[in-house]
Amino acid sequence: MLANLLSGDYPRSRILMVILAIIMGILAFGPFLFPGVRAFSMMGMICVFIILVASYDLMLGYTHIVSFAHTMFFGIGAYGVAMATASWGKGFDAVLLGAAGAMVVTVVLALLLGLLSLRVKAIFFALVTLAVAFAFLSLVTQLYPITGGEDGMRVHVPRELGPAFRPLDDTLAGFSLPDAFAALLGNTSWQEVFFEVRITGRTLMYYVAFGASVLVFLFLLRVVNSPFGKVLQAIRENEFRAQALGYNTVLYRTAVVVLSALLACLAGVLFALINRYVNPENTLAFELMVFILLMCVMGGMGTLYGSVIGVTLFLLAQNYLQDLLKLLVEQLPPDSALAHLVGPERWLLWFGLLFVLSVYFFPSGVVGQLRLWAARSPRTSNTPEAVDTDEPRTQYR
Template identity: 75%
Template sequence: MFNRILSGDYPRSRALSALLVLIGVCLALGPFLFPGVRAFSMLGMICVFIIVVASYDLMLGYTHIVSFAHTMFFGIGAYGVAMSTDAFGSGFGAVFIGIGGAVVMSILLSLLLGLLSLRVKAIFFALVTLAVAFAFLSLVTQLYNITGGEDGLAVRSPRELGPAFRPLDSSLPGFSVIDFITGVVGQGSIGQAFNDAVFEVRVSGRHLMYYITFAISLGVFLFLLRMVNSPFGRVLQAIRENEFRAQALGYRTVFYRTAAVIVSAVLATLAGVLFALINRYVNPENTLNFELMVFILLMCVIGGMGTLYGAVVGTAVFLLAQNYLQDLLGLLVSNAEPGSLFAELAGPDRWLLWFGLLFVLSVYFFPAGIVGQLRLWAERRRERKADKTPAASPLKQES
């Protein structure tokens, strides 16, 4: 069963399997484990950016296509829903109209970019996509009457997906992991800490929207896992390793490269739609900014390119660090002497410095990404065990 679900592509590492299970459980039960709007929002963003990073890895990690226009397709999905609901109301019909228009536009633009890769390759193709992305950003910023300019647009999501919708009259029990750990450390009583950590969750349309996003994220991940382990995916990997040899074997590499760009663009557009419905607000800074493209690239590199599992791990690690590193630094310097060197270096306003340092360390200790390095270590352990296993004697083999 698991062989079919995972398309035969297992984590191949016990540590990686445990990490993926932990992330999966936290995402599946997150609204009932981590109270607060901030944690809820971060869980939704992890689900959204798993789609974005996994679709980008399809181009970068499996086909070796370096594109800086991925956020453009992400923004097309977000703005498509925002403009559609602004024009046609907050019903599901308006949402589906926005999705349809955004997907069609993304297919056309990605088709042009894919065909452009026939004439412009490698770093020159990356520069062209960068220019296209900046041109689209300028267009969105200047068309104030349509896109809201730099102010952005509010997304009028359906009532069933908002906080005002209450599908259940009674609240459901929840359990705060953070409160439980804090209680154990502070009180030393597990029972008392457990009682203090139990709370009630008021189920609303926001929870419905979150689990729709979670289900789509899981479905997209399994779809991409199936794709890269199919004959189509094997050809993409052959193009990545040696495109001229793939052409010599008779494969139309332009078709495969273009198909990879289109699939990646459509999935990024879908992620943009989910982002708009969760945040209920879009602007150029949170959907089209070049900094967001750099973050997507970092998530892909940290997790491990060409693995897909790396998209899950890299997204979770990056967003956790981005959201809670500043709080952790504030906790560390809370008891430090004001004005000391440690307080100055580890202050919460220095979080970007430490964030960059963590990235450098992750690249140094995990040169193949977290997933790639864990798989490499697991493979080395299996080889050492195989070398230590005594070979069977000839007499036993004959018998």
């Protein structure tokens, strides 16, 4: 059953398995574990970004296609929903129409990008995607009447997915992890650990995003372990030879670009619904593209599980590094040089440093490194690489 779901591709490291189980558990029960809007919205972003980064990894890590247009497809999905709900009102039909329209645009653009430029050198494809993504960004910024320009657009989410919708009359009990931690240290009483959770449309939307994220992740695991996925890895390893074996590599590369663009578009749709506000900054900016790349590399390219780790680490740092630095500053003598250096407004500096260190010490990403350690320790080295559940094992598999 598990082998089937994971397509036989296990984490292959105990530490990694534990970390993934914790992330999965926290995301699954998130609204019941963390009171407060900030943690809630961050968990929603983690779900959306897992789709975005995992689909990017399919291109970058598994096929070695470097694309800078991933945020463009993300933006197409987000703006598709925003524009559709702006014109047709807050109904599920508008959302679906917007999403469908965005998917069509995505497929057409991705096909054009793929067929026109994947034939030639990889660097050329990267540059073309960069140019197209920038053109798209300035188009969205300029078309003020349709897209709201720099101001962006509010997304009119269906009532059932908004804060006003209350499917249950009663509240449910939540168990606050941060307060439990504080209580363990003796800072709060245990009574305060339990809190009331009111299920609203936003909670439902969160679970839609969470469900989509799990499904897409399992789907991608299946894809990379399928015969198709193996051809992608063959192209990554030696495209010339893949051709000599009879694989039309341009076709495969185009298919990957289209598939990954579609998933990015889906992530954009979810983002629009969960964030309820889109602008060029939060969907199309080049900075976001760089962040996706960082998450992918930090977690470990070509491992899929790495995208989960990378996204979680990155968003945690982005959201909480400033708080951590603030705490640090309070411990330091005010106005000292050191206090200025760790000022919360310099979080990006520290984050950059963390990134450089992580790449330096974990060149194959967190997941790659964990797997390397696991393979070295004799205890776990016999974890099966591939899989069978119900069939008898043969001697070689």
